[in-house]
Amino acid sequence: MTAPSQHHATAAPTERALDSTTVISWKAPISFAVITVLLAVLFLTTRHSGDAIFRLSGPRDLIQIPEITLNGPVTTWTCIVLLTGITVVSAAMVRAKRRVPLWLVVIFAVIGLVAFLTWAAAGARTPVIPLPGLLAGALSLSVPLIFGALCGVISERVGVINIAIEGQLLAGAFTSAVVASVIGQQWLGPIVGLAAAAVSGVLVAFVLAAFAIKYFVDQVIVGVVLNVLVIGLTSFLFSQVLAPNAALLNSPPRLQRIPIPLLSEIPLIGPMFFRQTLIVYAMYVIIVLVYIGLFHTRWGLRLRSVGEHPQAADTVGINVARTRFWNVSLAGAIAGFGGAFFTLGAVGAFNKEMTAGAGFIALAAVIFGQWDPIRATLAALLFGFASNLQNTLSVIGSPVPSEFMLMLPYVVTILAVAGFVGKVRGPASAGKPYIKS
């Protein structure tokens, strides 16, 4: 036992040193400055002399809020001044060895977004931004991402890197479409389909867990290969079985929207959160359960300890392999359930590779959200919002080429990962097989 004691001896003083020093990071001011300059260049080089109208309520809403009209150049340049101010403030804070608080980042993001939306709408053919539609669409684009991100958070927290989220989502989408079509009633079909989707996600997770935990195969390898396997299986079965019998096997009844009384009439937020399908309501419950479970229950403590230091967990009597196996399976159930949103919640019929990389975006949300269920959910919402922003802007005929709008969420993610998040630290033992000696 010489090596570990040396290791701890060297580690302890550094940790103590880290406690007493404040980490100065210039990343936030630099990122702020870059974004401000980019926006200023954008506003300088393009014409946006008109007004921008923000619509805050839909035509069928009970409570109608008047539209807000903002003058293009005035608003954008006011925002640029504000953004410059925040940049200077944050630079001063870093210079004074203080950390840039999260609320400042949030304020910066909101002002930047208002400036961008005003600019985009003022130069468009129809200068109206329907905010309720924008937000509701953003939520529905984020639903599978959120389920995938929660799956990633649980399995990485327990120490198994899950690249197979894409495969689990796709398996859920496929199974739910087939099962719901075969049963085929308005309510029973989709609900049994949802359960079947969760089961299929668990099956994919079983393979991941068996190879990663029993056979100690590199978890990244298993994940990548499982994605290919599920894409191959579902595409093969789609072409060979579903396509010729589409009426019987691939026409599931879609889930109906259930407006929640009172709550759904709250302006702006109501239609977004409370006029949704069963899957979305289940999602709210699952987010809360995962958060409370991970950080406030015995289950979560054990789970996290296995992911951080399996040796220590084993020493106090936690069965590492079993904890990992069942929690990876649970994570698979969540992702599979979320995959059903593609078919039962959104499109209806299954199609080849219909998840289109959502699992990878969810993986990015996990890392962006620093392995925390709430932050990962917020990151997933950000991705959903950015992709729906593109849809909205191309509908109103904004001057930006749609490709650049589509690119935006990904560029923002890169900037955020490089700037705001920086060196992210996941669970210490994620990706490492635990070999009991």
Add this chain to the structure above:
Amino acid sequence: MSDRNDPDVALETGAQVPPDEPVIAPEPEPEEPSRWQQALRQIATGNAIISVLAVLLALLVGAVMIAFTDERVQAASGYFFARPGDTFAAIWDSVSGAYVALFQGAVYNFRRPDFVSGIRPLTETLNFATPLIAAGLGVGLAFKVGMFNIGGRGQMLLAASAAGWVAFSFDMPFPLHMIVAVIAGIVAGALWAGIAGLLKARTGAHEVIVTIMLNYVALYLVSWMLRTPGLLQAPGSNNPKTPPMKDSAIFFDLLGPQFNLHFGFVLSIGCVVLVWWILDRSSLGFQFRAVGLNPKAARVAGINVNRMYVYGMLIAGALVGLAGVDQVLGTVTTGFSSGIDAGIGFDAITVALLGGSNPWGILAAGILFGAFKAGGFAMQAAEGVPIDIVLVVQSLIVLFIAAPPLVRAIFRLPQPGAKPKKRTRSARKEEVAAK
């Protein structure tokens, strides 16, 4: 408790490292087995037999899937108890038909009258393997540096655009034009991947996120360039497609005009040798592997880890970029659209995994997957079996090869290092647990 089994030491090692082989105390052999027995044991416990059996298992699963989804089999199984022979005949017909078509599309077509047209499928296999090998090397080299390059798609798209732009918009004499186009593509791929390396080195941004995001950025960037006149779009056209490449830039045929095999294959083989040399013989490769095995130890040993991340991604991107160049200058020379990467960036990951991130292994894996691709298209055309079955078979092969104990358990092969006779149950269990 020895050092190698120490969890704290094990924690320090990188995620890509397979667990060490357990040290099994050499026990005195009771009697010397005969030479034949020894040879047989070596074959039965070696890696080669695992690979062969993995391929067989995967093909078996594929056969089950083909048989179960075949309409003739389903029809015959309707009266299985009346005439079971019909079902078995239908299963045999569908499976053998599919795999014969696969073989004839990938290796040698016996239905052709002469050797030259009969061997054409094999050259098609090598043709499909060309970009797979190059991109597989790119992913594999990044693995060796401890990085996961999922950004093959973006790197290929950017490289294809740069090489294609040089190839259709300039006039140069033959070898020069081709060389300039290849260099342009390689540089574009390297720089695109270099962004991920630089961000990882400078800010610690996780390369998996950055490369995934760069894939999408590249896709939309190239889509925009393809539909913007004056950039990549063919003049006088409304389609998002480039004009055809000029003859002076495209890869020449290696075996004459009746075969599609082009010069890119030679470049890919050259890259295999180059990557082998870099990794096994150069000081840069030593530093790469040191960083990949344990970045902290490498830093202590005086290696500039951050610089290695940047160099690793640059070289990886250059190799993946070559795959993009292969696509525009070799495979699709009549002008390309945004689907030019053809999923090779992702296939490359499985190629690198199957090849164990080792250049020669990647060469073999690339040719095997090239054969599946070439044969898969033939199978789809001849037998109506969707080419997606190839994905299933490929992924199963990688899974089985990654888990030798599973293959051994299925085929009841002896464990390596176990005593040839008198294997007790407990010893076997211990080994499975240790693996």
